[in-house]
Amino acid sequence: MPNPTAAMLVIGDEILSGRTRDANMHFLANEFTRHGVDLQEVRIVSDKRAAIVAALNALRATYDVVVTSGGIGPTHDDITADCVAEAFGVGIDVRDDARALLAAHYDRQGMEFNTARMRMARIPAGATLIDNPVSIAPGFTIGNVHVMAGVPAVFQAMVASVLPTITGGAPLLSQSLRILRGEGEIAGPLGALAQEFDDLQFGSYPFQKDGVFGANVVIRGHDAGRLDTAMTRLAEMFG
Amino acid sequence: MPNPTAAMLVIGDEILSGRTRDANMHFLANEFTRHGVDLQEVRIVSDKRAAIVAALNALRATYDVVVTSGGIGPTHDDITADCVAEAFGVGIDVRDDARALLAAHYDRQGMEFNTARMRMARIPAGATLIDNPVSIAPGFTIGNVHVMAGVPAVFQAMVASVLPTITGGAPLLSQSLRILRGEGEIAGPLGALAQEFDDLQFGSYPFQKDGVFGANVVIRGHDAGRLDTAMTRLAEMFG
Numbered sequence: 001m002p003n004p005t006a007a008m009l010v011i012g013d014e015i016l017s018g019r020t021r022d023a024n025m026h027f028l029a030n031e032f033t034r035h036g037v038d039l040q041e042v043r044i045v046s047d048k049r050a051a052i053v054a055a056l057n058a059l060r061a062t063y064d065v066v067v068t069s070g071g072i073g074p075t076h077d078d079i080t081a082d083c084v085a086e087a088f089g090v091g092i093d094v095r096d097d098a099r100a101l102l103a104a105h106y107d108r109q110g111m112e113f114n115t116a117r118m119r120m121a122r123i124p125a126g127a128t129l130i131d132n133p134v135s136i137a138p139g140f141t142i143g144n145v146h147v148m149a150g151v152p153a154v155f156q157a158m159v160a161s162v163l164p165t166i167t168g169g170a171p172l173l174s175q176s177l178r179i180l181r182g183e184g185e186i187a188g189p190l191g192a193l194a195q196e197f198d199d200l201q202f203g204s205y206p207f208q209k210d211g212v213f214g215a216n217v218v219i220r221g222h223d224a225g226r227l228d229t230a231m232t233r234l235a236e237m238f239g
Numbered sequence: 240m241p242n243p244t245a246a247m248l249v250i251g252d253e254i255l256s257g258r259t260r261d262a263n264m265h266f267l268a269n270e271f272t273r274h275g276v277d278l279q280e281v282r283i284v285s286d287k288r289a290a291i292v293a294a295l296n297a298l299r300a301t302y303d304v305v306v307t308s309g310g311i312g313p314t315h316d317d318i319t320a321d322c323v324a325e326a327f328g329v330g331i332d333v334r335d336d337a338r339a340l341l342a343a344h345y346d347r348q349g350m351e352f353n354t355a356r357m358r359m360a361r362i363p364a365g366a367t368l369i370d371n372p373v374s375i376a377p378g379f380t381i382g383n384v385h386v387m388a389g390v391p392a393v394f395q396a397m398v399a400s401v402l403p404t405i406t407g408g409a410p411l412l413s414q415s416l417r418i419l420r421g422e423g424e425i426a427g428p429l430g431a432l433a434q435e436f437d438d439l440q441f442g443s444y445p446f447q448k449d450g451v452f453g454a455n456v457v458i459r460g461h462d463a464g465r466l467d468t469a470m471t472r473l474a475e476m477f478g
Contacts, residue, residue: 116430194316
């Protein structure tokens with residue numbers, strides 16, 4: 001079975017302005033790799049309705065699975081749920097089960113369940129809720145799109161809830177070799193090796209730090225035996 | 240004059256697999272914000288020709304400026320220059336000025352200027368070179384697209400070369416207030432304030448750490464006086 005393909009849509013002005021450095025993308029990339037889901041594209045867009053709807057429709061039509069992060073809180077700039085409803089052409093309203101979860105939570109905390117917080121119970125028609133053990137306000141899944149919070153602790157908990165429902169393929173394995181030569185010296189033999197092992201992916205990632213330079217060559221694939229064979233050959237060439 | 244809009248295209252399997260955490264996006268976001276360039280979208284795609292060409296054509300048609308990072312080294316997976324040529328419908332070949340730069344560099348270093356390294360002198364027709372003071376192999380500008388290296392030290396040097404050529408608007412200023420209340424409590428008044436000051440952008444970024452929770456509210460805009468006025472009002476509400 002081929003691995004499912006995936007994309008991520010990060011919604012947030014704060015990342016595009018440089019104020020915040022995104023952490024969720026890196027987390028999701030690692031989780032997907034471990035679980036055999038092939039993350040092929042990430043888009044980061046600002047909190048603008050047209051941009052979110054267009055990106056969401058492009059990604060959900062192209063990939064098996066889409067994960068979004070950000071924009072599902074109670075404030076005026078949290079417009080993700082409305083954009084998802086628009087993209088899917090469905091209605092959106094406060095839903096009883098989501099409202100009940102939030103009402104119980106704020107009651108336990110002795111906090112007011114006001115109009116702003118009620119916004120977080122607005123769920124597009126036909127979606128199923130994603131559990132939020134951290135701060136209760138749920139995410140949701142509709143079609144092939146999983147809508148999650150931007151706060152890293154909540155995002156990570158939601159990913160943990162959803163991952164078992166995504167049927168992954170074999171995990172993508174990788175081995176790497178640090179080679180203290182310029183990429184220009186290894187490029188020729190490396191290209192030939194990559195052609196010979198065309199069921200594997202070969203990446204070369206140059207580095208340059210404190211006067212030392214070289215490249216990390218990474219070989220990725222699903223068959224551990226083939227990886228070993230290719231890595232042995234690579235090490236013989238440059239070890 | 241309205242601020243120019245910009246997008247970034249990050250090319251690299253290593254980020255999508257979680258192996259590397261991108262640093263260039265965060266750097267560029269900060270530089271653009273300081274120089275009054277409005278970064279509106281980032282896409283990260285893998286080292287696949289069709290994906291790179293499609294993303295590049297979509298972004299260059301939508302935004303005033305596009306910056307790419309990654310994929311311009313000497314190895315078989317460095318296909319960015321070819322993809323840019325394809326996207327623009329122009330030819331690509333080794334160019335004399337780029338070859339001369341590289342030949343002199345490898346001569347100084349006592350290193351062989353081999354076929355793989357010659358790849359880095361392949362430049363799409365009609366492009367102008369971007370200086371690389373770190374490792375010499377140039378980036379290039381074609382149309383509204385600036386093609387830069389993925390190694391952070393080189394990327395940063397290339398951004399410094401190109402920024403003066405991008406005519407920015409007024410820098411985007413921001414002020415923020417850390418409010419130790421749940422977003423659900425501040426959402427109502429904050430939304431009303433955002434409506435009143437509709438020439439400014441209001442963002443609310445919740446945090447939750449070690450049992451403390453609240454939100455950083457950020458107000459952004461180009462007029463320092465308006466920002467001060469709005470921030471004073473915000474502080475009166477929640478200070």
